[in-house]
Each structure stands twice: as structure tokens, then as C-alpha cells.
Amino acid sequence: MAMTKGLKIRHKLFAVFVLSNILLIVSMWQVFQWSFDRGFVSYATERDRDFLEQMANRTANLYIYYDDWYFLVQESRMESEWHKAKLENLRDLVPPPSTPNLDLIYPSQYYRQRFLLFDSQQKPIIGKTRFADAETHAVSVNKKIVGYVGLRSIRELVQDQTLRFVRQQGEAFLLISAFMLAIAALLTWPLAQWLSRPIISMQKATKKLAAGKFDTRISVKGADELASLSCDFNNLACTLEHTREARKRWVADTAHELRTPVAILRGEIEAMQDGIIKVSPESLSSLHQETLHIARLIDDLNQLSMHDMGNLSYEMEDITINDIIEQTVQSMTLPFNEAGLELGFEYSQKNPIVMNGDSDRLHQLFSNLMNNSLKYTNAPGKLTVKLLKKNKKAIVLFEDTAPGVSDEDKNRIFEQFFRVENSRNRATGGRGLGLAICASIVDGHQGTISAYHSPDGGLGIKVEFPLN
Known part of the structure; x- marks a missing residue:
């Protein structure tokens, strides 16, 4: 050794x-x-x-x-x-x-x-x-x-x-073997270099990757194990590069989201100090609203970070998903009616669907998805929630009316701080964290979430939970 x-x-x-x-x-x-x-x-x-x-x-x-x-x-x-x-x-x-x-x-x-x-x-x-x-x-x-x-x-x-002849043949065999061994050694050295070339290339690329050069890629040749390892290396480098870009974008978006309410809060306080705005219940209420907005933003960011670190706790138990959806629909019916929207729940099967999950987290998930439709659906409009059971999975569909989203936006709506609108107007775009939180909750239940074009002309969201 x-x-x-x-x-x-x-x-x-x-x-x-x-x-x-x-x-x-x-x-x-x-x-x-x-x-x-x-x-x-x-x-x-x-x-x-x-x-x-x-x-x-x-x-x-x-x-x-x-x-x-x-x-x-x-x-x-x-x-x-x-x-x-x-x-x-x-x-x-x-x-x-x-x-x-x-x-x-x-x-x-x-x-x-x-x-x-x-x-x-x-x-x-x-x-x-x-x-x-x-x-x-x-x-x-x-x-x-x-x-x-x-x-x-x-x-x-x-x-x-006779024995001398046999020994002579043995000596000749050894001489021929030594000669062939020398030829094999001469051929083996370039062969060993050729076989080690992709490993050396991977070693150099790994050093670059360790130095933070995540744009490093390895040329993939052939279909053997080394080629497969090179593909895995490239996938790792791509993942690290995307993670770094996402982290930079997350920091920038977080700073932007906090800058606006803090600037408003600071401006109102300075105006009160200068006597421009009088201290009154209305001005204090405005300060309170901005403070609540900052608190909600911090809570959302904390929940997402806890999920990314694996520290977000779930109290799993056998629950009836029908009851949770019905309770959420009942609590959201009044806000929908006030916005001129209809909210309906469809479930055609007789027996309830029992799954293992956290009832509070699922209630938060369904509330966020309904709030998303409440914000973006034009009045008059509607949101239909459908519950299905198929292939040992509980499937929940959220289908609203216009407006819809483009194919490009449809694939990005679960990203943190992503808004369909290009502007940063929180009155229409929100904080851009609601659907990201939904994705983290679904992932915590080992499920999947995806978006599609609703047959009613708006956005459709499909959530699948395993029942085993």
C-alpha cells in the first residue's frame, strides 16, 4: 500500500x-x-x-x-x-x-x-x-x-x-515470453495513458468546480462508465450553477421585497417626526399594516428556508382529505363572493379518501392555492376544486377562469419571488412566495404539484398525494 x-x-x-x-x-x-x-x-x-x-x-x-x-x-x-x-x-x-x-x-x-x-x-x-x-x-x-x-x-x-531438447524448448519459451512481455509493455503504456485521460480531465474539472467555477463542463465521449460519470459531473456542475444563481436571485429579491415596506415605514415615521403627518389612529394603522406585511414576508421566508434545510416539522397522521378541502372551501366562500367569484367543490365518489398528512399544513396549502385564484381571477369568474382517486393517489385539481398564463410562466410559477406580471406591484403580484410555499408543503408530503391550462380559460393546478 x-x-x-x-x-x-x-x-x-x-x-x-x-x-x-x-x-x-x-x-x-x-x-x-x-x-x-x-x-x-x-x-x-x-x-x-x-x-x-x-x-x-x-x-x-x-x-x-x-x-x-x-x-x-x-x-x-x-x-x-x-x-x-x-x-x-x-x-x-x-x-x-x-x-x-x-x-x-x-x-x-x-x-x-x-x-x-x-x-x-x-x-x-x-x-x-x-x-x-x-x-x-x-x-x-x-x-x-x-x-x-x-x-x-x-x-x-x-x-x-531428449530432456535437453525439452529444456531448450522451455528456454526458448521463456525468451519468446520475455520478448512478448517487452512488446506488451510498450503497447500498454500508451493504452494506460489513453484510459486515464478522461479521469485526468475529470480531476482537473473537479478542481475548477471546487474553486467555484460552476460553468466547468467535461466533454462526454462514448457510452461506458466513465462517460456516465462525466454526465453526472456535468449535471452536478449545472445544479451547482443554478443553485448559485438562484441564491443570488433569492438574496436580491428578498432585499427588494424588504426594501419597499421598510422604505414606506421609514417615510411615514419620518413624516410624523417632521410634523408632515399627524399621529392619528389612521396613520398608526398604516404603520401597523406595513409592519404586518414585513412580518408575513419574514414568516414566509422562514418557512421556505426551514423546508430547504429539512427543519420544517410535519405532524403526520391519518386524515380525511375531503373534510380538509370542505373546511377550506367554507372559510374561503365569503371572500370569493365579495370579489364576485364562485367557489365550488366536486367529489363524485361515495367513500372519503384517507391519507397520511399534516392537517394544518394541508389547510395552509389549499388556502394559498385558493387565495392565488382569488387574487388573479377576473370577476365574474369561478374556481372549481375537484378531488379524485386514481392509481393509489389522491388528486386535487384547482381550475379557475381567465386570465391564464403563458407556457413559459406556467413552468416557473412555483419559483420563489416569481410573479406572472413583470412589475413589482404587490397589489397585483403579491410577494411571489405563496405558490413556492405550496410546492414545499406538497414536497413534505412526498407528493407532486404542477400547473396546466385550465379548461375554463384560466390556470389549472394539479396536486397529487400518495395513499400508500
């Missing part, structure tokens, strides 16, 4: 590729050795067993003729001395010894270097290999074991041409 701590990802990828190739080569070499052991050596051992039986029969015939093993020991000693002289470069001076009996037992030089002879007590006569380590066959004369002939293990013959 300490060695790889300072490595970059392209170095780690390169190391992984190279180590994988080395592991593959070592595995292939092990398989090659295993295959050799199971194949060639097994075949040679089986062939030795067949030849040992022939050697035992020939040796038995010679033993019958000589009645001891001295003749073989003498020929074997002569042959060993000749080999020693051969190694001392005296081959031309010393002719090969005559070994007719050994030639009869094993005519091939392949077996001569491996020949072993043991007496009846399994003690070595020719050769120094232990009896237990050799492949042997009993030599029987008249059903009596007079000795054992054997062969040294094929693994001990380092001079054997």
Missing part, C-alpha cells in the same frame, strides 16, 4: 497490465512443466518398465552361464574408466573396452548410462542409486531371486538428449 500511495492511475494501470502478463507467462510455464511431467516423463517411465523386463530376462540367462555378478561388475568398471579417460582428452590413446555382456543386456547407449544392478539383498552392485529411488525388476533363476536390474530416474539424466 505504501509503494502505490504516490502512484498515478496511469502508472497503476500500467503495472496491472504488466503484472497480469507476467502472471500469465508464469502460469503458462507451470502448465508446460506439468504437461511435460504428465506426458513425456510418464511415457518414458512406462517404456522403461517394458524394457526392464527384457533386461531382467537377458541378465538371468547370463547369470545362469556365469553363476555370479562379477562379469558385469568388471565390464562396468572398465567402461567407467574409459569414460574417465575420455573426459581427460585421452580418447584417441585409449580404445573403447570390450563389453559384450553389457551390450547384450542393453544395446542402446540411452540405457547404458542409467543401468543399475542390485544383489538379492537389494544392495547396489553397479551404480550408487538407492534401491528405493530406482525403477527395478527382479532377476529370477529357477524361481529364485538372485538380484535386481534397474534404471536411474529419467529426471536425473541431465545429459540426455
Whole structure:
């Protein structure tokens, strides 16, 4: 872990590729050795067993003729001395010894270097290999074991041409593997750089994002996991950028909303101090109204901020949504009638709809939505509230008459401080927080709220609550 701590990802990828190739080569070499052991050596051992039986029969015939093993020991000693002289470069001076009996037992030089002879007590006569380590066959004369002939293990013959060929093939395999490993390493390095390029690009972009450059974007190429991660990064950057812009806009709008009533309040107080306006119940009432307006604005802002921080509390319980809507409609009927508007409630099903919610928050939600229609609907007009149950959802529709809203405004009416009118006249536009508060209450109930064009020519608002 300490060695790889300072490595970059392209170095780690390169190391992984190279180590994988080395592991593959070592595995292939092990398989090659295993295959050799199971194949060639097994075949040679089986062939030795067949030849040992022939050697035992020939040796038995010679033993019958000589009645001891001295003749073989003498020929074997002569042959060993000749080999020693051969190694001392005296081959031309010393002719090969005559070994007719050994030639009869094993005519091939392949077996001569491996020949072993043991007496009846399994003690070595020719050769120094232990009896237990050799492949042997009993030599029987008249059903009596007079000795054992054997062969040294094929693994001990380092001079054997067949084994030398196998080793040469193994060495060639290792050389070829090393050459291929070098080529793979040369190809792996640019491949590791190519694979790490999008990660490096994302690293640089992340540093810019951490520095507050939320307009940073990553070029998305391909459809793999890195491309998906790049898309997620771009979405995160876009969200942060929009959040920052919304925060700036929220601060500016809040300052504007507070500036106007505070300016009015300050002007009236200064006028009273200068004697321009007399202190009277009417002037005090005006000051009180502006103070209430500021208090309501602060309460609305506090409620929205608590919702954004997740601190807005809800007292959830099983409630009948029909009753809450009916109570809200009854409380709003008089203001609607005074404004020359009709307010109706439609629910066609027999059984009431029970859902889990906060009755006070829902009453506030429905009151805000009805007040919104009360402010903007032209008289004579009407607002129809409909309650439906569909697909395990309670659906509440608010449909009023003209005027309506444009498609662009329809998608923004739930934003904080947004007004359909371009002017800041609070007499027509309000504070621009009512529908934003409605959206926060609906979100607190895990529901959805959306706007559409009412079939009656005005604005339609659809609220959905889950019933499970």
C-alpha cells in the first residue's frame, strides 16, 4: 500500500497490465512443466518398465552361464574408466573396452548410462542409486531371486538428449515470453495513458468546480462508465450553477421585497417626526399594516428556508382529505363572493379518501392555492376544486377562469419571488412566495404539484398525494 500511495492511475494501470502478463507467462510455464511431467516423463517411465523386463530376462540367462555378478561388475568398471579417460582428452590413446555382456543386456547407449544392478539383498552392485529411488525388476533363476536390474530416474539424466531438447524448448519459451512481455509493455503504456485521460480531465474539472467555477463542463465521449460519470459531473456542475444563481436571485429579491415596506415605514415615521403627518389612529394603522406585511414576508421566508434545510416539522397522521378541502372551501366562500367569484367543490365518489398528512399544513396549502385564484381571477369568474382517486393517489385539481398564463410562466410559477406580471406591484403580484410555499408543503408530503391550462380559460393546478 505504501509503494502505490504516490502512484498515478496511469502508472497503476500500467503495472496491472504488466503484472497480469507476467502472471500469465508464469502460469503458462507451470502448465508446460506439468504437461511435460504428465506426458513425456510418464511415457518414458512406462517404456522403461517394458524394457526392464527384457533386461531382467537377458541378465538371468547370463547369470545362469556365469553363476555370479562379477562379469558385469568388471565390464562396468572398465567402461567407467574409459569414460574417465575420455573426459581427460585421452580418447584417441585409449580404445573403447570390450563389453559384450553389457551390450547384450542393453544395446542402446540411452540405457547404458542409467543401468543399475542390485544383489538379492537389494544392495547396489553397479551404480550408487538407492534401491528405493530406482525403477527395478527382479532377476529370477529357477524361481529364485538372485538380484535386481534397474534404471536411474529419467529426471536425473541431465545429459540426455531428449530432456535437453525439452529444456531448450522451455528456454526458448521463456525468451519468446520475455520478448512478448517487452512488446506488451510498450503497447500498454500508451493504452494506460489513453484510459486515464478522461479521469485526468475529470480531476482537473473537479478542481475548477471546487474553486467555484460552476460553468466547468467535461466533454462526454462514448457510452461506458466513465462517460456516465462525466454526465453526472456535468449535471452536478449545472445544479451547482443554478443553485448559485438562484441564491443570488433569492438574496436580491428578498432585499427588494424588504426594501419597499421598510422604505414606506421609514417615510411615514419620518413624516410624523417632521410634523408632515399627524399621529392619528389612521396613520398608526398604516404603520401597523406595513409592519404586518414585513412580518408575513419574514414568516414566509422562514418557512421556505426551514423546508430547504429539512427543519420544517410535519405532524403526520391519518386524515380525511375531503373534510380538509370542505373546511377550506367554507372559510374561503365569503371572500370569493365579495370579489364576485364562485367557489365550488366536486367529489363524485361515495367513500372519503384517507391519507397520511399534516392537517394544518394541508389547510395552509389549499388556502394559498385558493387565495392565488382569488387574487388573479377576473370577476365574474369561478374556481372549481375537484378531488379524485386514481392509481393509489389522491388528486386535487384547482381550475379557475381567465386570465391564464403563458407556457413559459406556467413552468416557473412555483419559483420563489416569481410573479406572472413583470412589475413589482404587490397589489397585483403579491410577494411571489405563496405558490413556492405550496410546492414545499406538497414536497413534505412526498407528493407532486404542477400547473396546466385550465379548461375554463384560466390556470389549472394539479396536486397529487400518495395513499400508500
